[in-house]
Amino acid sequence: MTSDTTHTMFGAHSTTADVLAGIDLTGRTAVVTGGYSGLGLATTRAFAQAGARVVVPALRPDAAQRALAGVPGVEVDQLDLADLGSVRAFAERFLRSHSALDILIANAGIMACPETRTGHGWEAHLAINHLGHYALVNLLWPALTAAGTARVVSVASGRNPTWRIRWDDVQFERGYDKWEAYTQSKLANVLFARHLDLLGRAQRVRAFSVNPGWIRTPLQRHLAVEEMVAAGWIDADGTPAPGLFKTVEQGAATQVWAATSPQLDANGGDYCVDCQRTDGSPTDASEAARLWALSADLTGLDVIG
Numbered sequence: 452m453t454s455d456t457t458h459t460m461f462g463a464h465s466t467t468a469d470v471l472a473g474i475d476l477t478g479r480t481a482v483v484t485g486g487y488s489g490l491g492l493a494t495t496r497a498f499a500q501a502g503a504r505v506v507v508p509a510l511r512p513d514a515a516q517r518a519l520a521g522v523p524g525v526e527v528d529q530l531d532l533a534d535l536g537s538v539r540a541f542a543e544r545f546l547r548s549h550s551a552l553d554i555l556i557a558n559a560g561i562m563a564c565p566e567t568r569t570g571h572g573w574e575a576h577l578a579i580n581h582l583g584h585y586a587l588v589n590l591l592w593p594a595l596t597a598a599g600t601a602r603v604v605s606v607a608s609g610r611n612p613t614w615r616i617r618w619d620d621v622q623f624e625r626g627y628d629k630w631e632a633y634t635q636s637k638l639a640n641v642l643f644a645r646h647l648d649l650l651g652r653a654q655r656v657r658a659f660s661v662n663p664g665w666i667r668t669p670l671q672r673h674l675a676v677e678e679m680v681a682a683g684w685i686d687a688d689g690t691p692a693p694g695l696f697k698t699v700e701q702g703a704a705t706q707v708w709a710a711t712s713p714q715l716d717a718n719g720g721d722y723c724v725d726c727q728r729t730d731g732s733p734t735d736a737s738e739a740a741r742l743w744a745l746s747a748d749l750t751g752l753d754v755i756g
Contacts, residue, residue, distance in 0.1 A: 532583025
């Protein structure tokens, strides 16, 4: 990663259609987790319109089928990112029916939910936002490397230097805070992409993390209206603060750009905002390596590198 920002013709107001103008994805296969709601739905539609075959692994396949009705070239399958058995089963089905995977968008996630534990006892934000995607990439690695060149995009959030991994209590067993749990998982998304790119570039698999910006989507379903009013996101009538939120097509533009832009062919590991690579390193490389080792230990998977 260079220290210079990559400038493009795109920015905060660019849409998925803007960044895909002139790009033909015919013959390419993409996986978009959560690709039937919010940013994921906008991403799936954009890829399909550009000619890609899109596989949407969904926690609620029936809802996904309804949301994607009429979108050409889309397959829906079952996936629960909180359940490693479900992740493994999806990966096995995918590998049986698809020889290669060109694009993987790690998009599905939760935000600020009440304290929830998975079957492994893992805190839900870490399990769904990070560990499930870590396992998915490891299990789909044969298809990613078979593509010749592939990209993995990890959908993170705005980056704050105060965010940290609670190395002494990553599962929040000693006191739960929904925002600290969420921001830990989003930092994990950035760290994951950085180390994945380091390990995968020799096999021509590049990775990026992205901040989509502020968008009103079902991601906010766990937040009370009063909380969003107090935060200044909306007023008492539910009207969004002027200029704060992007449309879903604008929010999804950065992840679509990171997955497809020819300008990024020689890059990877970067944290992208408003269809730009940002200056500087997202965080210390040793933190990224440490998270990778922890994830490998928790999931029992480490096939990359």
